[in-house]
Amino acid sequence: MTPEGEEFKERVLKLAGQEVKTCIQCGTCSASCPTAHLMDTPIRKLVKLVLEGEKKEALESRSIWLCTSCLLCTVRCPRNIRPMAVVAALKSIYEDEGLKCRDSVFEGIFARQIRNYGRISEVLLSAEYMIRSPESAVQIMSFGAELIPKGKIELSFEAVKGERIEGTKELERIFEVLGDEGEAEEAKKTEETKEATI
Known part of the structure; x- marks a missing residue:
């Protein structure tokens, strides 16, 4: 394992608990997960990637964003490991690294x-x-086709035109104080483009 991999592993263990090292890779967590069918990397494999110090592969997995924090993996784990805490640690590291x-x-x-x-x-x-x-169009259209007949998506003119509710001035102030992530991302892209052309 590389020094970077070892550092990554220790960072996750510090956040998720040292008991993660006792994982026997039985797969109970993955079998219990209600969103496992949507994941590109099963929870069991995420734990293995962490223990092997495979930082890049673990952080690039879409699975960490699909966890619903239902705790089924944690409740059913025979080793009393908290796989959800591993996922939370990966999210935290992902965001800390920008x-x-x-x-x-x-x-x-x-x-x-x-x-x-x-x-x-x-x-x-x-x-x-x-x-x-x-790339998400097919998935959204098929999901929408199920929701529209059930009345779960409103197709009225009012729903489509985006009518403002009361109190949006306060919301605008919140965005001004905290910053708009989208604007920050655009500024970052502009800065990266400038650096690339220099």
């Missing part, structure tokens, strides 16, 4: 709608996300 989640496009659209209207329009959110992230 890495960006693949769904930062979604986060930016979501934040902008909240800032502008004080609420989300599912129709506008889905439409803009499909335009800016075309």
Whole structure:
């Protein structure tokens, strides 16, 4: 294991608990996980990657963003390990290192709608996300096709036009004080482009 891998492993163990080292790779955590079918790396393998110091592969896994924190993995683990804590540690390290989640496009659209209207329009959110992230279009359309007949997505003119609610001025102030992540990301991209051209 490389020194960087060892440092990564110790960092995760500090956050998730030393008992992670006792994992027997039985797979109970992965079998218990309700979102396992969506994950590219099963929880069991994430634990193994941590113990092997495979930082890059562990942090690049989409799985860490799909954990719902339901605790089934933790409750069912025969070694009393907290796999969810491993996932939380990976998220924390990911963010500490300034890495960006693949769904930062979604986060930016979501934040902008909240800032502008004080609420989300599912129709506008889905439409803009499909335009800016075309690889997700099929999944969104099939999901929407199930929700529309059940009345879970409102297709009225009011829902689509994005009517503002009361109190959006306060929301705008919150965004001004805390900063808009989307604007920060655009500024970072602009700065990187400038550096690349120099």
